[in-house]
Amino acid sequence: MAMTAERPFTAASFTQFLNEKKLMGSHCIHCDKDFLPPRAICSQCYSDQLEWVEFSGKAKLAAFTSIYIAPTAMIAAGFGRENPYLAGVVELEEGVKISAQILGLDAKKPDQVKIGTPLKVEFVERGEGETKQTALAFRVE
Amino acid sequence: MSTKKLGRGVALVGAGMSKFGAFPDKSSRDLFVEAFQSMRQSVDKDFDPTDIETIYIGNFSSDLFESQSHTAPIMADVVGLASRPATRVEDACASSGVALRQGILAIASGLYDVVLVGGIEKMTNLPTAEVTDTLAAAADTLYEIPAGFTFPGFYAAIASAYMHKYGMKPEHLMNVAIKNHENGALNPNAQFGMTIAAWMEGRKASAAKKGKPIPTWQNEMDFLHDDSANPMIAWPLRLFDCSPITDGATALLLVAEDIAKQFTDHPLHIIGSGQASDVALHDRDDLTTINAARLASQQAYGMAGVTPKDIRVAEVHDCFTIAEVVATEDLGFFAPGEGFKAAEDHVTARDGAKPINTSGGLKSKGHPVGASGAGQAVEIFKQMRGLAGKRQVAGDIPLALTHNVGGTGGTCVVHIYERRD
Numbered sequence: 256m257a258m259t260a261e262r263p264f265t266a267a268s269f270t271q272f273l274n275e276k277k278l279m280g281s282h283c284i285h286c287d288k289d290f291l292p293p294r295a296i297c298s299q300c301y302s303d304q305l306e307w308v309e310f311s312g313k314a315k316l317a318a319f320t321s322i323y324i325a326p327t328a329m330i331a332a333g334f335g336r337e338n339p340y341l342a343g344v345v346e347l348e349e350g351v352k353i354s355a356q357i358l359g360l361d362a363k364k365p366d367q368v369k370i371g372t373p374l375k376v377e378f379v380e381r382g383e384g385e386t387k388q389t390a391l392a393f394r395v396e
Numbered sequence: 397m398s399t400k401k402l403g404r405g406v407a408l409v410g411a412g413m414s415k416f417g418a419f420p421d422k423s424s425r426d427l428f429v430e431a432f433q434s435m436r437q438s439v440d441k442d443f444d445p446t447d448i449e450t451i452y453i454g455n456f457s458s459d460l461f462e463s464q465s466h467t468a469p470i471m472a473d474v475v476g477l478a479s480r481p482a483t484r485v486e487d488a489c490a491s492s493g494v495a496l497r498q499g500i501l502a503i504a505s506g507l508y509d510v511v512l513v514g515g516i517e518k519m520t521n522l523p524t525a526e527v528t529d530t531l532a533a534a535a536d537t538l539y540e541i542p543a544g545f546t547f548p549g550f551y552a553a554i555a556s557a558y559m560h561k562y563g564m565k566p567e568h569l570m571n572v573a574i575k576n577h578e579n580g581a582l583n584p585n586a587q588f589g590m591t592i593a594a595w596m597e598g599r600k601a602s603a604a605k606k607g608k609p610i611p612t613w614q615n616e617m618d619f620l621h622d623d624s625a626n627p628m629i630a631w632p633l634r635l636f637d638c639s640p641i642t643d644g645a646t647a648l649l650l651v652a653e654d655i656a657k658q659f660t661d662h663p664l665h666i667i668g669s670g671q672a673s674d675v676a677l678h679d680r681d682d683l684t685t686i687n688a689a690r691l692a693s694q695q696a697y698g699m700a701g702v703t704p705k706d707i708r709v710a711e712v713h714d715c716f717t718i719a720e721v722v723a724t725e726d727l728g729f730f731a732p733g734e735g736f737k738a739a740e741d742h743v744t745a746r747d748g749a750k751p752i753n754t755s756g757g758l759k760s761k762g763h764p765v766g767a768s769g770a771g772q773a774v775e776i777f778k779q780m781r782g783l784a785g786k787r788q789v790a791g792d793i794p795l796a797l798t799h800n801v802g803g804t805g806g807t808c809v810v811h812i813y814e815r816r817d
Binding site: 266292320321323324325327328329330339340342343353354355370390391 | 525541550632
């Protein structure tokens with residue numbers, strides 16, 4: 256496996272890090288801004304001098320939904336009308352936001368879920384063998 | 397922001413649509429022929445279709461819906477215009493709103509005088525889960541979709557942030573659905589052209605006919621709160637908060653302003669056009685507003701030299717009820733956090749101070765995604781010309797607006813129309 260510093264700022268690298276149970280984004284050396292997902296060009300100062308940065312994984316819930324009509328990938332994972340799941344946008348303590356599945360809360364009682372709930376990153380494995388993928392999730396602390 | 401102007405004036409002189417609905421025996425090209433014929437009939441004076449010089453077609457994904465790419469030349473061909481330059485425009489659900497803008501820019505550039513703008517989408521061939529997957533391709537498939545998000549899910553997340561910030565309740569959204577179905581019930585082209593009250597009575601009658609217990613819903617709100625009548629799709633959005641899966645096509649005829657009187661004595665001048673883009677939903681500072689809509693409308697208002705107050709009627713992108721609430725704030729009709737009360741207070745009703753989605757909106761009229769943006773202009777054409785029948789807004793409509801969103805706001809395009817005669 257390539258050393259962190261050598262990996263390109265791509266979705267493939269991001270996924271590779273998830274497989275290694277690391278939540279990694281990019282950091283602009285020039286203007287100090289963090290990016291998650293990682294980007295190769297700073298959208299604030301246009302510098303291409305970026306480096307990988309690992310995020311702590313501490314976050315709070317910024318927006319969410321409980322999904323009853325699922326896409327095929329989530330139906331395959333056992334979700335649907337009788338077994339809804341929570342998807343959300345979380346804000347990391349470093350200030351960046353990302354989309355993720357939300358765990359540890361009752362998806363059948365979404366009106367009791369509170370925006371601002373503290374969360375911790377979790378790496379969820381979906382599928383088996385060749386199709387095994389690590390998905391980003393956050394769980395109630 | 398500097399205010400940019402078009403190189404020359406552009407007028408809308410014809411507008412038509414197919415019926416919206418589920419049509420197992422019709423492909424998108426069949427629907428486009430219907431829309432084109434309906435557009436031809438809407439042109440007052442003699443109009444020779446061979447005068448059309450170029451064609452822009454909005455189409456999100458015939459590739460996945462119909463296994464058909466490269467749709468623009470096919471649409472040109474089926475209406476007898478095979479040799480003309482034909483260009484497909486894809487910006488998700490804003491595809492034909494952006495196609496309209498491309499048509500405007502083509503005329504404003506001086507290159508063309510007569511331009512056909514169309515929109516097509518044939519969505520009902522696929523089962524619902526695959527439609528959900530296809531629509532999800534309009535989001536960020538690398539970073540948003542793996543979280544399990546669907547399109548109803550994204551807008552539901554926007555609703556959750558909005559409820560948290562402003563104290564809106566799901567009932568406020570139900571009022572948007574009730575209002576839009578009341579409008580759609582008066583639109584013969586609407587897919588679900590019936591009031592929610594009529595829908596409820598239909599369900600009761602059906603239960604009685606089958607000898608089943610007759611539901612005891614007292615009113616529309618009662619019906620909309622019932623999980624069996626109005627199931628949850630993505631909390632807090634239920635079935636009646638969501639636009640349907642639709643087949644449909646639309647067609648508009650644009651001409652240079654200086655020749656508009658050859659086509660009609662009542663041209664609609666397109667005096668404002670704006671378009672902007674935005675990042676993925678999770679990357680936005682504020683999840684209760686669509687910044688691309690704010691920017692696009694500021695461009696359009698600036699170009700037109702008008703303010704939100706001046707707009708008499710508007711068709712806004714209500715793919716979900718929450719989207720209409722956010723749109724009416726982004727367009728400056730209501731202050732942030734105030735838009736959710738508008739439907740309940742009848743402000744956005746046909747006889748209110750600011751009628752919104754008199755067509756029934758995407759909610760009731762239907763949402764054939766690539767055709768919807770141009771479809772909004774069809775309604776504005778009818779309303780401004782006094783051709784909207786039973787749903788006609790009373791009085792003169794000198795200024796109107798359309799607002800068409802792609803994805804969760806990755807694209808927004810806004811147009812302002814003026815009637816001068």
